[in-house]
Amino acid sequence: xxxxxxxxxxxxxxxxxxxxxxxxxxxxxxxxxxxxxxxxxxxxxxxxxxxxxxxxxxxxxxxxxxxxxxxxxxxxxxxxxxxxxxxxxxxxxxxxxxxxxxxxxxxxxxxxxxxxxxxxxxxxxxxxxxxxxxxxxxxxxxxxxxxxxxxxxxxxxxxxxxxxxxxxxxxxxxxxxxxxxxxxxxxxxxxxxxxxxxxxxxxxxxxxxxxxxxxxxxxxxxxxxxxxxxxxxxxxxxxxxxxxxxxxxxxxxxxxxxxxxxxxxxxxxxxxxxxxxxxxxxxxxxxxxxxxxxxxxxxxxxxxxxxxxxxxxxxxxxxxxxxxxxxxxxxxxxx
Amino acid sequence: xxxxxxxxxxxxxxxxxxxxxxxxxxxxxxxxxxxxxxxxxxxxxxxxxxxxxxxxxxxxxxxxxxxxxxxxxxxxxxxxxxxxxxxxxxxxxxxxxxxxxxxxxxxxxxxxxxxxxxxxxxxxxxxxxxxxxxxxxxxxxxxxxxxxxxxxxxxxxxxxxxxxxxxxxxxxxxxxxxxxxxxxxxxxxxxxxxxxxxxxxxxxxxxxxxxxxxxxxxxxxxxxxxxxxxxxxxxxxxxxxxxxxxxxxx
Numbered sequence: 001x002x003x004x005x006x007x008x009x010x011x012x013x014x015x016x017x018x019x020x021x022x023x024x025x026x027x028x029x030x031x032x033x034x035x036x037x038x039x040x041x042x043x044x045x046x047x048x049x050x051x052x053x054x055x056x057x058x059x060x061x062x063x064x065x066x067x068x069x070x071x072x073x074x075x076x077x078x079x080x081x082x083x084x085x086x087x088x089x090x091x092x093x094x095x096x097x098x099x100x101x102x103x104x105x106x107x108x109x110x111x112x113x114x115x116x117x118x119x120x121x122x123x124x125x126x127x128x129x130x131x132x133x134x135x136x137x138x139x140x141x142x143x144x145x146x147x148x149x150x151x152x153x154x155x156x157x158x159x160x161x162x163x164x165x166x167x168x169x170x171x172x173x174x175x176x177x178x179x180x181x182x183x184x185x186x187x188x189x190x191x192x193x194x195x196x197x198x199x200x201x202x203x204x205x206x207x208x209x210x211x212x213x214x215x216x217x218x219x220x221x222x223x224x225x226x227x228x229x230x231x232x233x234x235x236x237x238x239x240x241x242x243x244x245x246x247x248x249x250x251x252x253x254x255x256x257x258x259x260x261x262x263x264x265x266x267x268x269x270x271x272x273x274x275x276x277x278x279x280x281x282x283x284x285x286x287x288x289x290x291x292x293x294x295x296x297x298x299x300x301x302x303x304x305x306x307x308x309x310x311x312x313x314x315x316x317x318x319x320x321x322x323x324x325x326x327x328x329x330x331x332x333x334x335x
Numbered sequence: 336x337x338x339x340x341x342x343x344x345x346x347x348x349x350x351x352x353x354x355x356x357x358x359x360x361x362x363x364x365x366x367x368x369x370x371x372x373x374x375x376x377x378x379x380x381x382x383x384x385x386x387x388x389x390x391x392x393x394x395x396x397x398x399x400x401x402x403x404x405x406x407x408x409x410x411x412x413x414x415x416x417x418x419x420x421x422x423x424x425x426x427x428x429x430x431x432x433x434x435x436x437x438x439x440x441x442x443x444x445x446x447x448x449x450x451x452x453x454x455x456x457x458x459x460x461x462x463x464x465x466x467x468x469x470x471x472x473x474x475x476x477x478x479x480x481x482x483x484x485x486x487x488x489x490x491x492x493x494x495x496x497x498x499x500x501x502x503x504x505x506x507x508x509x510x511x512x513x514x515x516x517x518x519x520x521x522x523x524x525x526x527x528x529x530x531x532x533x534x535x536x537x538x539x540x541x542x543x544x545x546x547x548x549x550x551x552x553x554x555x556x557x558x559x560x561x562x563x564x565x566x567x568x569x570x571x572x573x574x575x576x577x578x579x580x581x582x583x584x585x
Contacts, residue, residue, distance in 0.1 A: 176455055205445045
């Protein structure tokens with residue numbers, strides 16, 4: 001029953017998102033929705049790093065920039081097919097994730113955050129310095145998607161499809177043994193070790209994966225911007241990705257998704273907020289951290305639990321030794 | 336086939352926490368480890384489970400040298416443990432907390448899980464069934480879908496045991512499992528530990544409740560200031576004048 005409820009909810013959300021270009025009214029909103037989906041491609045991968053394994057990366061904007069520039073260079077300068085260029089951007093950023101993660105993921109929390117910050121700053125400097133490749137401060141034009149994705153609606157649907165696939169992938173990881181292992185790495189390294197989770201390898205694996213999604217997101221982002229310069233990838237953007245996850249709640253997927261939508265859309269839709277962009281982020285972050293430190297995702301969980309029938313809140317432990325004995329014997333029979 | 340410490344010495348700076356201590360845990364026995372505070376019980380347990388490396392001597396399992404094996408490698412070889420202060424994952428459900436013990440049996444890698452290949456669903460079903468059986472077995476049927484941060488102390492202790500059992504261990508190291516339990520709960524705990532040992536698992540029981548240890552152990556080792564002062568059956572240890580003097584009292 002529970003599973004079919006969830007399937008219906010997922011189907012409804014997909015239907016609403018798919019039909020968005022027809023009911024949203026104007027093309028600007030379609031563009032905004034495409035931008036949100038693009039951010040989400042990056043954030044859902046980053047969520048496994050920040051929200052699940054608890055590694056505080058604030059420098060993913062650097063990976064976004066690398067993905068965007070490699071798409072612009074491969075598809076624009078070298079005329080590679082956009083589909084291949086998107087995949088190549090993802091692969092390149094996965095490699096960058098590996099090279100960044102190998103030395104830095106052994107550092108404790110705060111120092112790891114500083115390493116990712118340094119990485120983002122270095123990427124900006126390189127894009128400025130390597131003028132022949134990146135156009136320096138002048139920037140690079142970015143080619144669009146090929147037909148039928150060359151219209152605002154077409155590109156929205158393409159990006160929505162990619163975002164859906166990435167969401168599905170991270171959902172699968174989060175909901176299974178891997179997700180539990182990551183939460184163990186976040187909440188109790190000692191427990192993770194005790195059950196055999198290879199802590200460093202687990203962190204590195206999701207970090208490389210988040211590099212891949214950041215690269216894909218970078219390519220899509222470049223197309224939406226149609227022209228990129230180093231100023232497109234300000235450090236605030238990296239902080240923004242991080243804040244979406246913290247506001248959404250660590251260890252959730254729906255929460256950070258809502259965080260991404262709210263933080264991207266609200267300043268655009270409500271005119272007075274546009275001027276107060278950073279003030280608005282700061283205020284929202286303060287409210288969440290003070291009132292619901294576990295984030296929006298936890299609020300939703302608590303609301304859902306309200307509607308579930310409550311069983312008696314017993315705390316009495318009463319072992320069933322026969323059943324225990326059978327279970328242990330069954331376990332020992334496995335080779 | 337035993338899990339053994341052979342003449343291990345462990346120093347922390349100038350302090351010798353253990354000096355030339357030997358102990359072996361046989362499959363199917365409950366081996367009690369007692370001694371005053373600071374006598375080195377938990378240090379020995381940390382050496383056996385791999386959180387510390389011995390300065391001298393060796394840790395062996397079935398004649399294989401484990402002295403430099405990581406905690407994870409030992410977990411994969413079948414050594415499970417619980418902690419003095421329960422270490423659960425507070426935001427996950429009781430079932431998820433038990434299922435994490437099945438990490439070593441989950442064969443699906445990261446990509447296989449991400450793409451939900453058949454292996455991943457198979458692992459998930461297997462581990463769920465196994466963890467549920469253990470949770471019913473240790474007496475947590477009422478709390479399976481509860482968030483672990485809502486558990487009371489005794490429930491946390493039994494959940495740690497269920498998590499360790501989900502690892503399908505050959506040896507289980509219990510660090511003061513009776514701490515903070517009521518007499519009735521200690522009774523249940525004794526039953527659970529006996530069943531675990533009778534199924535062929537070797538249990539090392541570090542504990543301060545000496546009556547409890549003498550009642551359920553097959554053999555008992557007593558430590559004092561980092562050295563073994565007596566080793567034998569519960570009756571032998573109970574009557575040993577040295578043990579009475581340093582630990583049990585007259």
